[in-house]
Amino acid sequence: MRPDMPYASDHSPDTLPDTQRGWYWIPVVLLTLGIGSIVMLLASNLVRDRLLKEDVYLVRAVEQIQTSTAVAHLWVEELVTGDDVDSAVIRGHLEEAQKLIDEIVAADSAGGLVLFNRSAFDAGLREHALQARRHIVAFAEISERRVSGYAGGDPVGIGSQMDVRFDAVFYDLFDELDHLEDLLEARLAHSAARARTLFRFIMVAWSVIVALAAAAIFNRERSRREAERALRASEAQLLQAQKMEAVGRLAGGIAHDINNHLAAITAQCELVKMGAAADDRIAGKMDAVIQTAGKSAALIRRLLAFSRREPIVPQTVNINEIFDGIGSMLDRLIGEDIRLSMQRENELWNVSIDPSQLEQVLLNLFVNSRDAMPRGGRLTVSTRNCEISGGRSRLDERIETGDYICVSVTDSGTGIPEDIRDKIFEPFFSTKERSQGTGLGLATIHGIVKQNHGHIEVDSTVGQGTTFRIYLPRSTGKVTAMRHTENAAASRAEGPTHILLVEDNEELRISTCEILETLGYTVSTASCAEDALEFFESEGGGIDLVITDVIMPGMDGKQMADLLLDSRPDLKIVFMSGYTDDIILDRGVTRGAVDFVPKPFSAAQLTAKLQEVLTRRRVTSAA
Structure with a gap:
């Protein structure tokens, strides 16, 4: 029986006082309705029990047959693969299944069930029950042959012809049991429908007013509970969605500022390392600071990974x-x-x-x-x-x-x-x-x-x-060659190279400029896109490459780059940003489509990208 099926007991006489107030002028009618409701409710419960008892039993019996045959099938498979399985256990499950199907067909269980004489479902039920019994007998026979064959050393293991036939018989049996269960559930639903119809007929005998009032109370309470459950589920989903969104916004919002600070710290440490000897203790201390900054960057990546906003570059790896x-x-x-x-x-x-x-x-x-x-x-x-x-x-x-x-x-x-x-x-x-x-x-x-x-x-x-x-x-792709630049030495300029650095963060702009100059590059700086455009207009002929932040006050880096390329299409531009991909994508910068360095970066990472871009430029010019 379905959990939401209305029981007659839901419409008990306790619901009558609310409706009797409209009938107070006919006490005799109220008394008659009260007594009649109790009698009719008891009668409807008896009818309901009689209609549903045998069908519920049959559904459970079929489920038990499915369980017993499935367990027998499993133990036979375990036995023929060499596991220690008692064949008596297998026979016990098969005998249990045969006993249950015999009870269904013979209709001699559950205290006098009358199985095959009630409705249009009976003919189909009997046919499928008899067919299921034949399949159970066949499955028991082939199980016994396989068990005895295994004991005799016959080829009955996994993949053998006997195994194929064994599985075929088992699947045929389960198909038949599924058909039988479907018919039983259909008859159960039919019986439940008949019970509800009878119940409504009995209720009409009371009074239209009493029936409507009881139905309204019942439906209102059920709707209220369903609405409460739906509301609680919606509130939980909304709370989780808000939490996810809050974390995503938090991660995306702080990533830029923290990455800028970390990049500045890393750059200053790189400068100190460049001025120190390789075995100097100061270089080791700077490495420790850089590693600590890396841990902070890792925390940002954890937040971004959780909110699924982390910039990722999938590669084929082992x-x-x-x-x-x-x-x-x-x-x-x-x-x-x-x-x-x-x-x-x-x-x-x-x-x-x-x-x-x-x-x-x-x-x-x-x-x-x-x-x-x-x-x-x-x-x-x-x-x-x-x-x-x-x-x-x-x-x-x-x-x-x-x-x-x-x-x-x-x-x-x-x-x-x-x-x-x-x-x-x-x-x-x-x-x-x-x-x-x-x-x-x-x-x-x-x-x-x-x-x-x-x-x-x-x-x-x-x-x-x-x-x-x-x-x-x-x-199925080939492993992508991994380039480890974290601990590599920064590359020095291979020739006279004039770089225009555009960065609104002063600390990062100064430290990055000093690193590039230490490595032999000529660097001009600008704190915003407007200043960079003005400088390029007067000195642009000598600029070999532009490094620019993507998000800046006023004009952003992508807009500035488009204007520079309009005047010099061969100009090389490298973008850098501490924002997440979803934000810089809104500005028209897509990683992989442009030359890009994520913040924070090391001197080795930055110069490796510069060498890549400049080498590509020289190759293009030579071609």
């Missing part, structure tokens, strides 16, 4: 190579009291993802596992190729069929309680002390994985540990 690249920092990251075990598949497939995003996912998982083992433990990391067919589902939604690379990170830590497991990917949700975590680590991982069409699963047992599995789609 995850094993990514592990090689971050291997040197893993020991320092997880500590000496955690034993790390790596299990990597040799011929691992490639994936398409931004390498920095992948490193961020892996490092966040390692940090999460480390924090779950405050007294040390074991951390096992594995990579493997994985072919998924038919879909599967764990904590995440169903995984589509295809080839995936699975990265598993298993710790022996405290585990995740089941009551909070569904919340671990929510933003700002954390079980750590406020000073120990931001609640963005797993939310960032989830955002990056979904952004790259991947999936994530979690298995955890309290007191034993947790396993995170990341599934990323396979890429």
